Amino acid sequence: MADARLEAIARHCRVQIIRMLTHAGSGHPGGSLSVIDILTALYFGRLRYDAKRPDWPDRDRVVLSKGHTVPALYAVMARAGFFPESQLVTLRKLGSPLQGHPDRSALPGIEAATGSLGQGLSISLGLALGLKLGASRARVYCILGDGETQEGQVWEAAMAGPKLGQPDRPLDNLCVILDYNKIQLDNFVAKIMDLEPVVAKWQAFGWPVLEIDGHDMDHINKALDQAEATRGTPTFIVAHTVKGKGVSFMENDPEWHGKAPKPAEAIRAIREILGVGEAAWDDYLKADPTTRAIVDELAALEKK
Amino acid sequence: MAAKASRVAFGEALLELGARDERIVTVDADLSKSTMTAKFAKTYPGRAFNVGIAESNMIGIGAGLALAGRIPFVCSFACFVVGRFETIRISVAYTNANVKIVGTHAGIAIGEDGYSQMGIEDIACIRALPNIPVIQPADELETRQAIAYAVEHQGPLYLRLTRQSLEPVCPPDYRFQLGRWLVLRPGHDVTLIGTGGPMFNCLEAAKLLQADAISAEVIDAACIKPLDEELLLGSAGKTGHVVTVEDHTLHGGLGGAVAEVLSDVMPTPLKRIGVQGFGESGDPKGLYAKHGLDPAGIAAGVKKFLGR
Structure with a gap:
């Protein structure tokens, strides 16, 4: 069953990701587009938070360990009201709280520097344990x-997750989601240092593992x-995703791990995200002033 | 007070503080019998966590606990905990997580275990990070004071503790304050600044120097970052010669910190006494003698520096 509301928000956020990265002139579109559906589902269907009170002690926490895809997080946070969407174009600019990678001290609502x-x-294990110790729900x-699960510290934490806090305070308040888009900076993950068998690995470390389509x-x-x-244990979700999802020329291409689109590419990307054919584009923009403004802004960048 | 290792004083202080503040938790990496948190773990089993031999994870879990309102002490040997520098850098310092990082077994004074277990670069590493005070108490009283302060301090902090027993040096009414040093013995010919392990030896060296008619002002620098600029400049201005003594590499420790301030504000001749090169196995006294950190070595270093 499709969730039209969440899908519309995810489309909106994809457009904002392309917009802010193009204004910034650098950043990571591929992984931002692969994780955005997960973040949308969390921020608009799942999490308990108050955007006006980002330090509310009983808020649910999101730790974006793959911090380079923070444009996706900024897009959902802006949409959720943590800060105005107009601020998204300050990404990576001097003085902006929208740092190139998450900075907890700079932007309320970011839970940890990653x-x-x-x-x-x-960090998430500690957070989950600390919340339990404080009797928070x-x-x-x-x-x-x-790619980041090639880091050794991940496996130290993987070993600890199902054990920590047992038996009185198991970390069943923790859910880990792997954005498995199969591509890292240098190349396909399988060509650099294959993770497979991913599900069996996490199961062997004691995690219940769910496998889903992350889009x-x-x-x-x-x-x-x-x-x-689930009670008594944290849960691990392997979300199969497509790097660059929603933009044909970015999908499954390692080149788009860490490269911002040029304005003309960005406009084409936005058109594809919105599912509009080339012939219908001008008419579409006439009927959608918000997108029109974004496209005009990007076109103006081209002329600079 | 009798001589006591600062790690032992830490374990005792934490036990007492833990009774008053249930936010205090410990995270260890299979060295709780050595970092002296084992008693805390036995007394408060629900608030002590041992993650196995996985220091990066220990530090990260500490950061998360802090972000959820706990006051975690993450504890290991100084070399192992600070060796996970990148995790401290991002998960603790940049995140500004209220984690108390405890590095025990500081310096070559651990002796026989040899270099791989000796934390002698930790001050330099942590000092390079914004946001983290570096504190090294020199006796039991100062340790208890520093631990109590650490609990009150909002934000990350690094505590450097010794395996070996430390003779008392602070007066009974001493109160630790962040960024404040203590004059243990006034003098006028040379400023002798010590910290941690060799602090008592500095006082002994001052006695030897007195016999040679050299008056050393001995200062206990428990706070290496931020240091006590006012006291440093006042004393250096009076004596015109500064000597630093530390069980840490000569690069980037107390001596480096003092050199930075003096050269910026008031260039003053400075002699740094500390560990040269790697450490090695041996008896602690012999190692201190080899690196000039025993009373005779400190006195000799001062005299040579003064040209006396």
Whole structure:
């Protein structure tokens, strides 16, 4: 069953990702587009938070361990009201709280500094344990990149996750989601240092593992339901995703791991994300002033 | 007070503080019998976590616990915990997580175990990070004071503790303050600044120097970052000669910190006494003598520096 509301928000956020990266002139589109459906499902269907009170102690936490895809997080946070969407174009600019990688001190709502890969799961374990010690009902969601699980610290944390807090305070308030888009900076993950068998590895470390299509809102929601209903252990979700999802020329291409689109490429990407044919594009923009403004802004960048 | 290792004083202080503040938790990496948190773990089993031999994970879990409102002490040998520098750098310092990082077995004074177990570069590493005070107490009283301060301090902090027993050096009414040093013995010919392990030896060296008619002002630098600029400049201005003494590499430790301030503000002749090269196995006293950290070595270093 499709969730039209979440899918519309995800499309909106994809457009914002392309917009901010193009304004920044650098950043990581591929992994931002692969993780955005997961983040959308979390922020608009799952998490308990108050964007006006980002330090509310009982809020649910998201730790984006794959910090380089923070444009996706900024897009959902802006849409959720943590800061105005107009601020998205300050990404990576001097003085902006929208740092190239997450900075907790700079932007309320960011739970931990990440981007030095492999550290987010340990932080999430500590958060989940600390919330339990404080008798909070808040949940923790940790999003791992696939390439980053080549880091040794991830496996220290993998070993600890199902054991920590047992038996009185098992970390069943923690759900870890692997954004398995199969591509890392240098090349396909399988060509650099293959992770397979991924499911068996995490199972062997004691985690219940769910496998889903990370772009199917129904799949994502069901897995999140199941994780939330699980008692006595944290849950691990392997989300199969497509790097660059939604933009034909970015999909499954390692070149788009860490390269911002040029304005003309960005406009084409936005058209594809919105599912509009080339012939219908001008008419579409006449009927959609918001997208029109974004496209005009990008076209103006081209002229600079 | 009798001589006591600062790691032992730490374990005792934490036990007492833990009774008053249930936010205090410990995270260890299979060295709790050595870092002296084992008693805390036995007394408060629900608040002590041992993650096995996985220091990066220990530090990261500490960061998460802090972000959820706990006050975690993450503990290992100084070399092992600071060796996971990148995790400290991002998960603790940049995240500004309220983690108390405890590095025990500081310096060559651990002796026989040899270099791989000796934390002698940790001050330099942590000092390079914004956001983390570096504290090294020199006796039991100062350790208890520093631990109590660490609990109150909002933000990350690094505590450097010794395996070996430390003779008392601070007066009974001493109160630790961040960024404040303590004059243990006034003098006017040379400023002798020590920290941690060799602090007592500095006082002994001052006695030897007195016999040679050299008046050394001995200062206990428990706080290496931020250091006590006012006291340093006042003393250096008076004596005109500064000597630093530390059980740490000569590069980037107390001596480096003092050199930075003096050269920026008031260039003053400075002699740094500390560990040269790698450490090695041996008896602690012999090692201190080899590196000039025993009373005779410190006194000789001062005299040579003063040209006396």
